[in-house]
Amino acid sequence: MKEYSLRKLLSDKRFLYPWLVVLVAIPYIRPIGLPVVAYPWTKAAYDTVESIPEGSNVIVDTGFSPGSWAEQGAQGMALISHTLRRNCKLVFLVDAQEPPGVMMAERIMKELGPTVVDPRGKKYGVDWVNLGIVAGGVAAAAQLAQDFHATVKYDTYGTSLKELPLTKNIRGVADFALILLITTGRAFPLLEQWRIPYAKTIKIIVATMGMGLTTYIANWNAGIVNGLLSGIRGAAEYEALTKNYGEATKGMDAVNLSHIFAVVLLFAGNASFWIARTRKGKPKEA
Amino acid sequence: MSVLMSVLKKKELPFVILTIVGLFFILAYYFPLPLLASVEKELRGWVIIMGIFLNLLGVVSLTIKEYGIIRKRLAGWESSAWFLVVLIITVVVFFYAGSSGKDPFYTYFDTLFTPLDTGMYSLLTFMVIAAFFRVFRVRSWESFLLVASLVFVMLMNAPVGEAMWSGFPAIGQWITTVPAMGASRASEICIALGGIILMMRIILGLEKRIM
Amino acid sequence: MGAISALPELVGRAAEMGRPIHFTSGRVGMTSFSAGTSAAPTIAALLVLGELSKIGAEPGVSIIATTGEAEVLPVAEEIVISAVTAAGHPEMKPDVRFLSNQLRSYISGCMGIISREKVAGNVVIGMIGMESLYLLDAGLDVGAMQIGGSASDSNAPWFVCAADYFLIGEEIIATAAYLGGDPTVVGSVAGEDVVKIIIMAIMMVGSILVTAGMPWLTELLKN
Numbered sequence: 001m002k003e004y005s006l007r008k009l010l011s012d013k014r015f016l017y018p019w020l021v022v023l024v025a026i027p028y029i030r031p032i033g034l035p036v037v038a039y040p041w042t043k044a045a046y047d048t049v050e051s052i053p054e055g056s057n058v059i060v061d062t063g064f065s066p067g068s069w070a071e072q073g074a075q076g077m078a079l080i081s082h083t084l085r086r087n088c089k090l091v092f093l094v095d096a097q098e099p100p101g102v103m104m105a106e107r108i109m110k111e112l113g114p115t116v117v118d119p120r121g122k123k124y125g126v127d128w129v130n131l132g133i134v135a136g137g138v139a140a141a142a143q144l145a146q147d148f149h150a151t152v153k154y155d156t157y158g159t160s161l162k163e164l165p166l167t168k169n170i171r172g173v174a175d176f177a178l179i180l181l182i183t184t185g186r187a188f189p190l191l192e193q194w195r196i197p198y199a200k201t202i203k204i205i206v207a208t209m210g211m212g213l214t215t216y217i218a219n220w221n222a223g224i225v226n227g228l229l230s231g232i233r234g235a236a237e238y239e240a241l242t243k244n245y246g247e248a249t250k251g252m253d254a255v256n257l258s259h260i261f262a263v264v265l266l267f268a269g270n271a272s273f274w275i276a277r278t279r280k281g282k283p284k285e286a
Numbered sequence: 287m288s289v290l291m292s293v294l295k296k297k298e299l300p301f302v303i304l305t306i307v308g309l310f311f312i313l314a315y316y317f318p319l320p321l322l323a324s325v326e327k328e329l330r331g332w333v334i335i336m337g338i339f340l341n342l343l344g345v346v347s348l349t350i351k352e353y354g355i356i357r358k359r360l361a362g363w364e365s366s367a368w369f370l371v372v373l374i375i376t377v378v379v380f381f382y383a384g385s386s387g388k389d390p391f392y393t394y395f396d397t398l399f400t401p402l403d404t405g406m407y408s409l410l411t412f413m414v415i416a417a418f419f420r421v422f423r424v425r426s427w428e429s430f431l432l433v434a435s436l437v438f439v440m441l442m443n444a445p446v447g448e449a450m451w452s453g454f455p456a457i458g459q460w461i462t463t464v465p466a467m468g469a470s471r472a473s474e475i476c477i478a479l480g481g482i483i484l485m486m487r488i489i490l491g492l493e494k495r496i497m
Numbered sequence: 498m499g500a501i502s503a504l505p506e507l508v509g510r511a512a513e514m515g516r517p518i519h520f521t522s523g524r525v526g527m528t529s530f531s532a533g534t535s536a537a538p539t540i541a542a543l544l545v546l547g548e549l550s551k552i553g554a555e556p557g558v559s560i561i562a563t564t565g566e567a568e569v570l571p572v573a574e575e576i577v578i579s580a581v582t583a584a585g586h587p588e589m590k591p592d593v594r595f596l597s598n599q600l601r602s603y604i605s606g607c608m609g610i611i612s613r614e615k616v617a618g619n620v621v622i623g624m625i626g627m628e629s630l631y632l633l634d635a636g637l638d639v640g641a642m643q644i645g646g647s648a649s650d651s652n653a654p655w656f657v658c659a660a661d662y663f664l665i666g667e668e669i670i671a672t673a674a675y676l677g678g679d680p681t682v683v684g685s686v687a688g689e690d691v692v693k694i695i696i697m698a699i700m701m702v703g704s705i706l707v708t709a710g711m712p713w714l715t716e717l718l719k720n
Contacts, residue, residue: 013416020415034445039459061427066400067407087619096341097526097598100403102386103395135341136334143330145706150327151334157385184600184626186525210443211627217462218471233443252445259444262418263437269419270433344567348595406601410631417634421659432654450508473650473666475696481537481694482669488540492681493673 016265023261028254036252038237041220045205045227046241048178049082052203056177057170058088061190062105063098063183068209069107074235074248075207076108076182082242083180084112089166090128091176093152095188096135102156105130125164132156134188141193145173179204184212195223207234301491308489349373435461499643500662501545501672503551507642511617512556519616519641520546521607521632522623524565524598527546527572532540538648539566543573547580549620550591554584561610565603570595579690604628608635621645621660622669626652633659646688 019072047119052058052274060080064072083090109128122128134140147171154160161167168200169175179190179202195204203226206216210231219225229238230257235248306328314326352366376394383391424430441447442458487493511518522542546562553560562573570593577591596606608627611619612635619636621629625647633655634642645656646664656663664672674686703714 013412016416016419017412020412032446034449036445037448037455065403065599065601066475067403069404096337098601099386100395100399103392106387106392107396132386136337139330139333139337143327143334147327150331156387209627211651213462214466214470216648218467220473221463221467231443256444256446258415259440260446262415263440265415265418266422266433266437267424270424273423340568344570347571348567351595403599403601406605410601410604413631413634419639421630421655422632423658429658432657436654440613469652473653476667477538477670477692478649479689479692479696480667482684484537484540484670484673487674487685489684492679492685 013205020258020261023257024254026257028250030174031250032253032256034256036236036240036249036251038241041217041228041230042234042237043241044220045079045207045229046082046238048203048205048226049079049086052086052088054088057166057175058090058180059176059177059190059194060090060092060105060106060180061094061101061183061188062092063094063101063187064104065098065100066182067106068184069104070247070251071209071232071235072182072184072207073104073108073111074232074246074251075229076104076180077112077237077246078182078235078238078242078244078248079182079205079207079229080108081112081244082238083178084127085123085242088178089126091131091167091170092128093131093134093188095137095186096133097186098183099133101183102130102132125159127167129161129164129166130156131161137194138189141189145194145198148172148175173198173202176202178202180207181205182207184209190218190223191219199224204231208258305489305491308485345373435466500646500664500668501548501675503642503644503662504545504549506556507618507620507644508553508556510642511553512615513557516558516617517561517614518549518553518618518620519611519614519636520548520549520560520562520606520620520622521625522562522564522569522573523621523625523628524600524603524648525624526566526568538622538624538669539569541670543569543576544673544676545620545622547576548572550577550580551584554581554586554589557586557589559592561614561616562591563596563607563610564593565596565598567595567598568704600626600628604631607632611635611639611641615639616641619643619645621656622647622664624648630655630659 020037055127060076062076080090092102092105094105110121124130132155134144134152136143136151140151148167149161155164161170173194176194179194181187181190181204191204191206194202204224205227206212206219206225207229208216208231212232213228215226216225216228220228229235232248232251236252239245239249296482307417310322310329311326314322340403349370352369355366356363356370362468380391383389385391386395422429422433422436424433438454438458438461440458441450441454447458456497507518522539525536525539527539527543529534546560550560562575562577564570564573573593574591577593578587581587581589581591594606594610596603597715608631610616611632616636617638619632620642621636622645625632625645626649629645629647629652631641633645637659643660644662645660646666646669647653647656647665647720648669650666653663653665656665671686671689674682699714699718705720706712706714
């Protein structure tokens with residue numbers, strides 16, 4: 001009867017959850033520090049940022065909520081500190097479906113620590129602008145590509161875009177070199193309305209959560225997406241490439257232990273299922 | 287006036303508008319003539335304005351519905367009351383701050399929403415761990431392949447997988463870039479085609495159930 | 498379409514157990530503002546809701562429809578009202594609930610409804626993202642019969658593992674045509690299959706040509 005009580009124990013969430021807490025906490029006390037090797041799609045993202053001219057305009061969609069900060073915030077910080085290091089000018093926006101993204105853009109710029117070039121020295125209106133929510137979905141994205149000022153007139157603070165040095169001369173997609181799409185899926189349609197129609201003039205990097213890799217890997221392989229960051233691993237790989245180690249690298253130790261735990265549970269669950277199934281046919285012992 | 291109202295109330299009117307505008311956008315895409323382009327730009331502006339009003343419509347209809355629940359004291363009316371209170375406070379704080387990036391709205395968001403969202407996300411993450419024991423059962427060949435791929439891809443994502451055996455990231459990468467990519471491509475093409483057909487049916491008025 | 502053919506079985510089970518059915522179409526809307534190019538699966542899901550309401554009207558099964566997009570709320574209500582009226586039960590009131598368009602709140606709301614109401618059936622269909630795993634897990638907890646599918650290919654595995662009947666990708670959109678039974682509409686699905694065969698042929702010919710060092714077809718299609 002031992003297997004059945006062990007099976008009950010393992011299927012009891014009250015038993016599993018404390019183990020996960022302990023495993024995730026261990027690396028913060030005793031870091032493991034295994035090296036993170038970049039996969040080709042992350043390397044392609046790094047090469048894409050390195051390939052755009054210094055001082056280019058970059059449009060950034062930070063359509064994620066605070067709960068995804070550990071993954072997407074880390075991706076955003078890694079990507080944005082690299083673009084700022086190359087003196088790129090950033091224009092942030094979010095789709096109406098992810099309103100917290102407006103605050104995520106603010107948080108990224110506030111939390112970026114010193115890197116090779118201290119992003120805290122960047123000036124709002126000159127080096128970066130936050131447009132806030134741009135409502136209208138596909139129509140707005142298509143319009144924004146052709147006539148920037150007709151689609152969005154004010155930034156999120158209510159300042160006219162014609163008064164800000166960064167945005168006053170922007171006409172549309174031709175004035176941007178790169179799109180950074182840092183979203184969990186409800187993105188402003190920059191991929192469909194900016195990258196695909198104007199593929200010769202603008203590049204795109206997509207930073208998505210771990211399970212978004214299969215969605216975008218085909219696009220990356222076809223050359224539609226120039227680079228891809230997947231989950232906290234992608235952020236850690238990017239930090240290793242830029243030698244700008246941050247939260248993602250610290251978090252990889254927790255990823256190691258939790259993934260091992262998950263695989264062990266997977267085998268245990270299937271083993272107990274098949275043992276129980278096999279035993280069903282056997283007569284009871286006296 | 288009665289003639290106008292009888293025309294506006296006809297069920298066919300939305301279909302007529304949908305068909306004309308839908309076909310116009312398709313024509314404007316394939317024939318980029320200056321006249322068509324300028325009308326398209328104007329229509330797109332209307333679409334953006336409608337999008338903004340749609341968000342407002344969603345909030346208003348939701349508020350009316352929640353108020354109805356509170357008035358009739360239906361099950362869960364306390365949650366509806368709380369929803370309205372938080373909605374009003376958020377709107378007031380936003381208009382007081384003037385912008386979502388400015389205090390006190392940013393502090394309000396950072397102090398309340400951020401920890402709640404992060405906390406809920408963490409709770410749900412624990413559920414995934416329980417799912418590894420309960421949900422992912424090998425009952426057939428398909429689910430066996432699924433579980434096997436899951437193990438390799440998970441260990442591809444964790445550096446400890448490479449430390450244990452170099453085959454884990456290699457096989458995981460092969461699974462991601464060959465079968466998964468092929469299936470993803472097929473799925474995307476099929477969904478895009480299905481979407482085009484469904485939208486064409488709606489534009490041509492063949493799909494009446496959605497109206 | 499095993500999944501859709503199982504809808505009467507699902508309704509029968511719910512009627513026998515005296516418990517409701519939970520239906521959700523996810524957090525994606527049905528207009529270009531909210532859904533972009535992902536509106537089609539949501540529209541197809543709402544057509545499934547209509548069919549489910551029609552089948553469930555006769556035995557008086559309660560269907561709790563949840564959504565994570567406010568613009569879907571009035572549309573879903575109208576679809577349910579039309580369906581139950583067509584089935585001869587106009588007195589039945591729609592139970593459509595908007596939860597939240599924030600992922601975590603939406604998941605918590607759905608799981609709460611599934612657990613509290615101890616639903617007999619759980620229909621999760623549309624452009625469903627990572628919330629599918631949690632909803633299906635909650636359905637497993639209460640012993641519900643689960644039918645569903647996601648147009649998002651990265652979330653299809655959850656349905657394969659946890660749902661009794663599942664639809665993968667484009668089958669969700671084909672369902673919309675299948676349910677109506679209108680020959681013109683069903684014909685459009687057949688036409689779609691013809692286009693798929695043409696695309697497959699172009700892909701095979703293109704692959705062979707590129708392998709042979711003649712990429713002219715690829716270049717032509719790229720431009």
